Amino acid sequence: MHNAASLVAQAHDELRRFFRLTEERPALLSAPWRMLICFSYYCAHDLPRWTELLARLNDKMEASHTRRPNRASGNVILMGSPIYFPNYKIPFLLQDVGLHVAAHLDYTMRRAVTALTIEETANIVCKIYEDNALGRLPDARYAALDAQYAKEQEELAAEITELEKAVSSYDQGKKSAEKFIALIDKYQGFEAMTNTMLNEFIDKILVHERDRKECQGTTQTVEIYFNFVGRYIPSSFRDVELTPEEQEEFRRREEQRDKLHQAYLRRMASGKQQEYDRRYNAKRKPVMDAKRAALRAEDMERGVFTTAASLPHQEPQGAVVQARPTL
Amino acid sequence: MKLQEKEVSAYKAEHQNIAERLMREMPPFKEAEQLLELVQTHFSLAAHDTLHPKVMILGSAFPEELVYAFGITPYWVLGGSLQTGAWAGELAPRDADPVSRSILGVLLGMGEMACDALILLPIISDSTRKLAYLLRREGLKVHTLDIPPVKDESAARKYERQLELCV
Numbered sequence: 305m306h307n308a309a310s311l312v313a314q315a316h317d318e319l320r321r322f323f324r325l326t327e328e329r330p331a332l333l334s335a336p337w338r339m340l341i342c343f344s345y346y347c348a349h350d351l352p353r354w355t356e357l358l359a360r361l362n363d364k365m366e367a368s369h370t371r372r373p374n375r376a377s378g379n380v381i382l383m384g385s386p387i388y389f390p391n392y393k394i395p396f397l398l399q400d401v402g403l404h405v406a407a408h409l410d411y412t413m414r415r416a417v418t419a420l421t422i423e424e425t426a427n428i429v430c431k432i433y434e435d436n437a438l439g440r441l442p443d444a445r446y447a448a449l450d451a452q453y454a455k456e457q458e459e460l461a462a463e464i465t466e467l468e469k470a471v472s473s474y475d476q477g478k479k480s481a482e483k484f485i486a487l488i489d490k491y492q493g494f495e496a497m498t499n500t501m502l503n504e505f506i507d508k509i510l511v512h513e514r515d516r517k518e519c520q521g522t523t524q525t526v527e528i529y530f531n532f533v534g535r536y537i538p539s540s541f542r543d544v545e546l547t548p549e550e551q552e553e554f555r556r557r558e559e560q561r562d563k564l565h566q567a568y569l570r571r572m573a574s575g576k577q578q579e580y581d582r583r584y585n586a587k588r589k590p591v592m593d594a595k596r597a598a599l600r601a602e603d604m605e606r607g608v609f610t611t612a613a614s615l616p617h618q619e620p621q622g623a624v625v626q627a628r629p630t631l
Numbered sequence: 632m633k634l635q636e637k638e639v640s641a642y643k644a645e646h647q648n649i650a651e652r653l654m655r656e657m658p659p660f661k662e663a664e665q666l667l668e669l670v671q672t673h674f675s676l677a678a679h680d681t682l683h684p685k686v687m688i689l690g691s692a693f694p695e696e697l698v699y700a701f702g703i704t705p706y707w708v709l710g711g712s713l714q715t716g717a718w719a720g721e722l723a724p725r726d727a728d729p730v731s732r733s734i735l736g737v738l739l740g741m742g743e744m745a746c747d748a749l750i751l752l753p754i755i756s757d758s759t760r761k762l763a764y765l766l767r768r769e770g771l772k773v774h775t776l777d778i779p780p781v782k783d784e785s786a787a788r789k790y791e792r793q794l795e796l797c798v
Contacts, residue, residue: 308699334656337663344666346691346707347673351699354669361662 311351318358319345324421325365326396332365335396422460429453484532507531518568519561639676642714642740646674676740682706684748689734689762692753692778697797706748711737724761731758735765745771751797753778 319342326338333341341358348354429450436446491501507529516522529535546554571577603609653667672678684706686698691709698705711718711733718736719727727735738745750773752763766773776793779786 305696305700308696311699312696333658333663336653337656337658340653340670341663341666343709344670346709347670349704351704357662357665361660361666364660364662 311355315345315348315351315355315358318355318362321362322358322365325362329365329368332368338396422457422464425453425457425460429457480532484530487532505530507534516561516565519565521557521561642676642712645712645714646671682744684744687745687748687750689750689752690730690755690759692755693751693776694794697794698751705751708734708737710734715740722765724758726758727761728756728758731756731762735762738766738771748772749774751776 322341326333341361345354432441432446432449432453435441436443441449487504494501509529510527512525512527514522514524527535568577571580600609604611650667650671657664685703686705687708688695688698688705689708691707695705710730713733715736716729716733718739719732722739723732723735738750750766750771752759752766752773753776754760754763755778760775763773763775774797776797777789779789
């Protein structure tokens with residue numbers, strides 16, 4: 305039984321090596337060929353011979369100079385399908401059309417494979433160090449190999465971090481979306497908005513400065529952050545593309561505003577604005593006071609406004625302290 | 632069951648198409664060519680007449696170490712093609728999944744080859760359970776292995792017991 309297990313394990317090891325190599329150098333084999341070679345395991349009438357054959361193929365692929373192409377293509381996160389051996393078709397086909405499988409939903413498996421590769425690389429580094437120490441490997445060759453493996457280890461560690469980040473952000477996003485949907489379900493078909501609803505839905509509101517100060521017709525950004533989903537802008541609130549006529553009108557209005565603002569700043573600098581404000585306020589104050597007095601008189605007649613002096617006089621009274629039971 | 636001439640030629644044409652497609656994208660490695668030959672032989676009808684496997688494994692969920700431990704190389708049937716699915720015809724239940732259907736087609740196409748073999752069938756779905764029933768009804772020697780859908784301690788114990796029974 306032990307021998308059989310070891311035979312199968314060796315074959316599986318070579319298959320894993322094949323997966324790793326074809327993932328690193330997808331240009332070497334097309335997806336149908338990768339599937340065929342993986343499937344050939346099930347056609348082997350002589351397993352040790354098949355393992356040897358695959359090992360030779362892996363060695364040749366490893367020695368090949370075709371490197372991983374630039375990963376400028378789109379990244380994909382695979383989910384909803386168990387990515388277990390031998391279900392390798394979906395990742396192979398995705399890679400064949402130029403997509404990069406950034407993470408699997410079952411990320412623990414991939415992480416384990418990457419961690420295993422890091423360990424393997426560390427073992428190789430130890431071995432080449434020993435070879436160098438025993439004089440079997442020249443110093444120059446050792447330095448080159450050491451640098452190469454150090455780089456590979458760094459890349460693998462970065463890949464683990466990237467995978468963990470991708471999966472954690474996916475998990476977080478999923479949980480938040482579920483909570484937000486539950487909240488919407490809770491208030492489905494509401495008739496009046498209450499403070500509790502607002503507090504439950506809205507995390508924060510950021511009100512920015514006006515885009516142009518001292519201007520009545522300016523714009524101002526208000527950001528509304530919802531709980532669980534963050535800043536959400538309904539499509540009707542998003543930027544719309546203006547027609548050429550509207551753009552021209554907008555430009556003309558902005559120019560006018562700029563001119564007025566520059567004139568205001570010049571007046572402020574020369575002191576003429578302050579002089580104008582003083583003259584204008586002196587004229588406006590008696591008018592405003594008269595208007596205010598007329599409004600107050602009207603309110604007093606209707607009994608809406610009452611002065612303290614017009615209330616009936618009362619003596620101050622002490623507060624009544626209620627007796628408390630002793631503990 | 633004896634296949635009709637038309638069915639055989641359709642299968643051969645399918646076989647040929649796939650081989651041609653692979654040849655067009657042939658990688659520059661001699662080993663890849665040898666592995667292609669291995670797969671072609673596995674699926675060739677001529678080879679089926681000469682092969683007499685002792686153990687056949689249907690699907691990939693069976694631990695093959697158990698078979699190798701007896702010094703036997705298993706003959707795997709993981710599925711077939713559209714044509715082999717068609718061979719199963721109305722014999723397979725209407726709701727059978729395409730893999731189970733094509734496996735049944737392959738076994739029917741093998742003729743005498745499957746008669747003497749012990750067929751190991753892991754039960755992973757309702758279709759595979761029906762497949763086991765159909766094969767037993769046809770008089771084939773079928774041993775099933777239930778793969779528990781839930782992975783917990785009791786399931787592991789059940790799985791181990793079944794493996795012992797297999798041995």
